[in-house]
Amino acid sequence: MKPKTVILLAVAVGSGLLAMLGVQQAMSGAQAEEEEKVNVLVALDNIQIGVELTTENTTFREMPISAIGEDPVTKPEDFEKRSSMFALAAGDIVRKSKLSKKFAYGKSTQIPDGMRVVSIPVDDTGSHSGLLSAGDRVDVMVTFTQRDRGGRALPKTMTLLEYIEIFATDDKTAREGGEADSKGKTGTCRWC
Secondary structure (H helix, E strand, O other), X not given: OOHHHHXXXXXXXXXXXXXXXXXXXXXHHHHHHHOOEEEEEEEOXXXXXXXXXOOOOEEEEEEEHHHOOOOEOOOHHHOOOOEEOOOEOOOOEOEHHHEOOOOOOOHHHHOOOOOOOEEEEEOOOOOOOOOOOOOOEEEEEEEEEEEOOOOOEEEEEEEEEEEEXXXXXXXXXXXXXXXXXOOOOXXXXXXX
16 A cells, blocks of 8 residues: 555544544533522431431532432422421432421331330340230230129239330330340330
8 A cells, every 4th residue: 555545544533533423412512401400408417316407417419310209399488397207317308208297207207107115125035035026016015804693803914005116125116227225125125
């Protein structure tokens, strides 16, 4: 091949590569610009259940719509005087559906509407021996004495409530991944 032909061929190949790279950059830049971004509320630190959301523990960050999912908090009024009903890790997006009602703080925000929590003192040696965890289901039974026709006292046991969820053991609820403490200390089980 003549040197003139080789030079023309090299120039043509180089021009083609530059054109291809330019088109790729233009296409990727256009795709990045097309995606709309929105300011969403994210946790700055780890936030426990029931802790009030404030400007000190949360902030707004701009994120692409495809990365935020459903019902993010986008305005300050959406989280004002409210707490999270689930623990948040630093960087988590705060969602409206996971927030408590206004002025509701603490672990009591986890109690479903229409339900009540009753504390029953227990200790590991006299009852569950660390086998029960928050979120488990149990039957609540009652034992009492009943007199027969002859006047003798007979013990009787009946099921009072069936398939009742344990709300918490010690100070850990099911949403916090609570497990019974097996160190033998006295705790409290709460049923709702």
